[in-house]
Amino acid sequence: MRHSQLKAFHHVALLGGFSRAAEALYLTQPAISEQVRKLEQDHDVLLFHRDRRRIRLTKAGTALFRLTRPYFEAEAQIADHLSQSGAAVSGELRIIADSAHHVTDILSRFRKRHPNVTVSLKAGNTGEIIEELRAYNAEIGVLGDAAPGSDMQVLNLGSADIVAFASRRFLPAKIKQLTMQELQNWPLIFREQGSKTRQKLEESAAKQSISLKPAITAEGSEAVREIVASGAGIGFISRAELGHDDRLKAYALDGDDLQMHESLVFISQRRDVRVIRAFMDVAQTAL
Numbered sequence: 001m002r003h004s005q006l007k008a009f010h011h012v013a014l015l016g017g018f019s020r021a022a023e024a025l026y027l028t029q030p031a032i033s034e035q036v037r038k039l040e041q042d043h044d045v046l047l048f049h050r051d052r053r054r055i056r057l058t059k060a061g062t063a064l065f066r067l068t069r070p071y072f073e074a075e076a077q078i079a080d081h082l083s084q085s086g087a088a089v090s091g092e093l094r095i096i097a098d099s100a101h102h103v104t105d106i107l108s109r110f111r112k113r114h115p116n117v118t119v120s121l122k123a124g125n126t127g128e129i130i131e132e133l134r135a136y137n138a139e140i141g142v143l144g145d146a147a148p149g150s151d152m153q154v155l156n157l158g159s160a161d162i163v164a165f166a167s168r169r170f171l172p173a174k175i176k177q178l179t180m181q182e183l184q185n186w187p188l189i190f191r192e193q194g195s196k197t198r199q200k201l202e203e204s205a206a207k208q209s210i211s212l213k214p215a216i217t218a219e220g221s222e223a224v225r226e227i228v229a230s231g232a233g234i235g236f237i238s239r240a241e242l243g244h245d246d247r248l249k250a251y252a253l254d255g256d257d258l259q260m261h262e263s264l265v266f267i268s269q270r271r272d273v274r275v276i277r278a279f280m281d282v283a284q285t286a287l
Contacts, residue, residue, distance in 0.1 A: 001042065008035035009047060010068040013057055069136040070269065077272050090116035093275045096124045096132050097142035098196070099221050099241045102157055102262045103283075110282045117275055123220040125194035133267055139276050144196040144238070144260040153271065155283055157262040160240035162197055164251040167231045171251070178234075179254040180205045180212070187215035187233035189224050197221075197260060201236050204255035238262070 011021035012032065022029040040047055047061035057065060093110075097103060100121055107119060124132065129141040130148050141148075148154065164178050171186075183205075191198050205212045215233050218224045221241060228235040229247040238260040242250055264283055266276050 001039065002035075005035045005039040005042075006068055007072070008032045009039055009061075009064065010072050012036060012048070012055070013061065013065045013068070017055060066135075073136070073270070073273065077274075080274050088116050089114045089274050089278045091275050092118045092120065093140065093279060094138040095119065095121045095140045095142065096129050096138040097121065098123070098125060098129065098144055099142070099238075099262075101241045101243060102142050103140075103264070106279075106283045106286050109286055110279055113282060114275075114278055117278070123222065125192060126196050127194040129265075133265065136267075136270075139266060139270070139273065140279055141265045142262065143265060144262050148263075148265050151268055152265045153268050155264040155280065155287075157264060157287070158240070159259050159261040160238040162200060162236055162253060162258040162260055163239050163242065164234050164236055164253055165228060165242060165248050166234045166251070167229055167247055168249050170231055170234070171249075175251065177252040177254060180208050180210045183212055183234065184210065188212060189216045189218060189227050189233045189235040190214035191221065191224055191236075192217060192219050197236055197238065200258060200260070201253075201255070204253075204258055207256055 007025065008021060008027075008031075011024050012018055015021050015024060018032050018036075019029050022032045025032065036047065045060045046058050047064060049056040049058055095103065095107075100123070103121075107121075110117070111119065122138075126143045129138075129143045130152075132138045133141045133148075133152070142157075164183070202212060216227055218227055221237060224235045224237070225245070225248070227233070229245070234251075236253075239250065240260075240262070242248065264280070266280070270276055
């Protein structure tokens with residue numbers, strides 16, 4: 001097994017094709033194909049399913065890719081360390097969050113300090129966030145009320161009450177607070193299974209022997225917000241995430257342990273990745 005063979009395999013898997021890997025490594029496509037073929041031949045293993053128009057990792061290829069990702073990331077860290085220490089931070093920072101609200105201010109500060117970094121932000125629930133971080137598909141996660149594991153580092157962003165919310169004319173004006181019993185009388189808009197907000201709400205209701213059933217289940221907090229704003233029912237969110245939306249009105253909930261604690265998390269093993277280190281430095285000064 002040669003380093004060049006692993007590098008060729010890694011870039012084909014990372015970029016999704018032999019021609020893209022060749023461009024990234026400044027080699028010809030036949031050269032990349034030969035490196036991968038030799039790796040497979042020398043170890044009697046099939047790493048890619050080769051269809052006419054695309055390639056797919058085999059089970060063995062997927063397992064190897066999990067190993068080459070941290071391997072080549074460490075190589076990049078070594079290159080960073082040996083390069084000029086004053087060089088500007090660049091590259092890509094991928095963030096997956098249960099709500100973008102918790103990082104908007106940090107992101108603004110980060111972009112001002114490191115304009116050469118491209119940032120991508122996508123939504124996910126707690127389970128998806130942890131899974132994506134461990135698969136090296138994201139650098140930073142933003143999640144609520146979770147113990148992500150000993151392999152991760154955590155920065156606490158604070159806590160806020162979970163509240164119900166509805167469009168301004170949906171509930172009678174006299175209602176200021178909702179009990180779990182009263183919620184059973186209204187259509188409820190829940191996030192998908194895996195959402196910590198949903199889990200806490202259901203657990204709090206269960207303590208009162210109440211089972212809450214959603215009329216509509218939606219993927220992500222933004223989808224829930226728009227459905228609720230349309231007048232379709234009552235949703236649930238941490239007060240910090242609700243922000244200022246003239247279409248909506250918040251209602252306190254009568255229940256136990258209805259607080260969300262939001263955190264920034266990343267894989268401890270990746271603490272020396274420059275973009276992660278730079279982002280966490282900004283986050284710590286922003287709090």
